[in-house]
Amino acid sequence: MTEALLRGLDFTGVDINPLAVLVCEAKAAIDDGANVEGAAQTILLAIRADDAFSVDVAFPGLSKWFDEPAAVRLSRIRRAIMSVEDQPSRKVMWTAFAETIRVCSNSRTSTYKLHLRSPHDRVDADRITSVFEANLCQTLQRIGAYRTLIADRARRSPDIQLICDDVRRASVGRPGSVHQILVTSPPYGDNGTTIPYGQFSYLAIRWIPACDLHARAKPLTASTHSLDTASLGGSLKEARSKADKVKGISPSLDAFIEAADADGRGSRIRKVANFMADFLEALRHLRETSPGSAHWVLTTGNRTAAGLLVPFDAICNEMACYLGGKSVASLHRRVPGKRMPSRNNMGAMITSETTTVVEFA
Ligand SMILES: C[S@@+](CC[C@H](N)C(=O)[O-])C[C@H]1O[C@@H](n2cnc3c(N)ncnc32)[C@H](O)[C@@H]1O
Known part of the structure; x- marks a missing residue:
């Protein structure tokens, strides 16, 4: 998708996996000029202002893959992202969130299967916010690099x-x-x-x-x-x-x-x-x-x-x-x-x- 867009070519992408599609929707939003810097500001302020202890999701296996303090931190980040009004920008933010979940859940990062980490390998809940902030920062840097590349794209924006x-x-x-x-x-x-x-x-x-x-x-x-x-x-x-x-x-x-x-x-x-x-x-x-x-x-x-x-x-x-x-x-x-x-x-x-x-x- 990125290679097609850099060349100004129209693109159709198909995948059965909703996360793969969400990642592409985020790329489309970036290509289309979504205000990701504004969204990031909103989120960082909202996380700092949120001291609630609620856990906002429920699904089979939640407590196996996330200890309660981790679920509380992730819920704060999730609420912060949901406070962004613009959906395309929000989709970009979910990609940084998804990476945070990959790194901070109790499932091993060394295998594609869901497989419990040993207790000494787990990420401390206190680190989750900074892991997300680092992911967000890296996302913004990469968006900057991508936007420089398309700045003088000759053709109209691709479909x-x-x-x-x-x-x-x-x-x-x-x-x-x-x-x-x-x-x-x-x-x-x-x-x-x-x-x-x-x-x-x-x-x-x-x-x-x-x-x-x-x-x-x-x-x-x-x-x-x-x-x-x-x-x-x-x-x-x-x-x-x-x-x-x-x-x-x-x-x-x-x-x-x-x-x-x-x-x-x-x-x-x-x-x-x-x-x-x-x-x-x-x-x-x-x-x-x-x-x-x-x-x-x-x-x-x-x-x-x-x-x-x-x-x-x-x-x-x-x-x-x-x-x-x-x-x-x-x-x-x-x-x-x-x-x-x-x-x-x-x-x-x-x-x-x-x-x-x-x-x-
Ligand atoms: C090796 S990855 C490659 C992903 C990348 N989008 C590509 O096409 O190069 C294989 C992808 O095939 C997707 N996939 C598997 N079965 C599929 C199906 N029946 N329809 C659409 N996508 C499918 C998976 O979700 C996975 O993202």
Whole structure:
């Protein structure tokens, strides 16, 4: 999104995760000139003036993930942000709040899953306000840097569409567009054992008021797992018929499934075939709803399942070619150090990725 806006290109973004969409709405507000400095002033004054001890949210697991003094401090910050009248500016402020929740909850920052920290690793409630202030300060600095970059943007302000929906049915087409560039890093599949983005966002989403989140946020975060179940590869309903539908499309996927079947690991890679069927459905929908000339830029990581390497880079490329694309480039790189958690049970895939470029004439 940022790269498109810097170039003055219209942008459509789709993600099923309401927090991902909120972050993009915040970026749109920044691009549109929201008065973030004014909002920050209002918030800092409101936090200082608030000495109430109420806790303003209630959700399953609240007392597990936040001790009461922490919930009191976070409620003061939440009330302060809610006192900002301008919704676009408020959305920017929620991103600094979400990061504060990530750092200050009782869930570990070293894993995407909700996992309790040991007591000596917890952030003292007295530090929460200063963690938020530091996040806010960094946000304002980055906004300043971004606004310098767009100061002499030649074209009119780009048009931005943000959609919180399942990419398999979202209406992402842009009538009249000359050429489409689709850029995505799809999930790895099998959210439970790879990266559960839903669990990762659950606490922040439950702290942010519903009025500032997409309406889908409520059902999607009914439990810590709902969002991951709704995501690509998250539901095994009709897994067998879905796996049949994906046969004969990607030689690399067929070979992977045959190899797993041959040494008795077929049932253990059922989730992989299930995810690939969902992923193909997403690509097919994207192509059918935007049939014109396009470049697709797809970044994938190869994880292991049942001890076998899943060649997602090749599968992705073959699926895009099956839909009429021509592979024009493929780049492999080691992923530089990430701010995000580095530990999970995929090991190798986290450290390298492949970007495939496919052209549709
Ligand atoms: C590796 S992240 C990449 C995010 C980034 N927006 C991109 O496309 O490069 C994968 C993203 O896919 C999203 N996702 C998973 N299943 C989805 C679905 N069915 N519809 C839309 N987004 C989905 C997740 O919420 C997550 O944000």
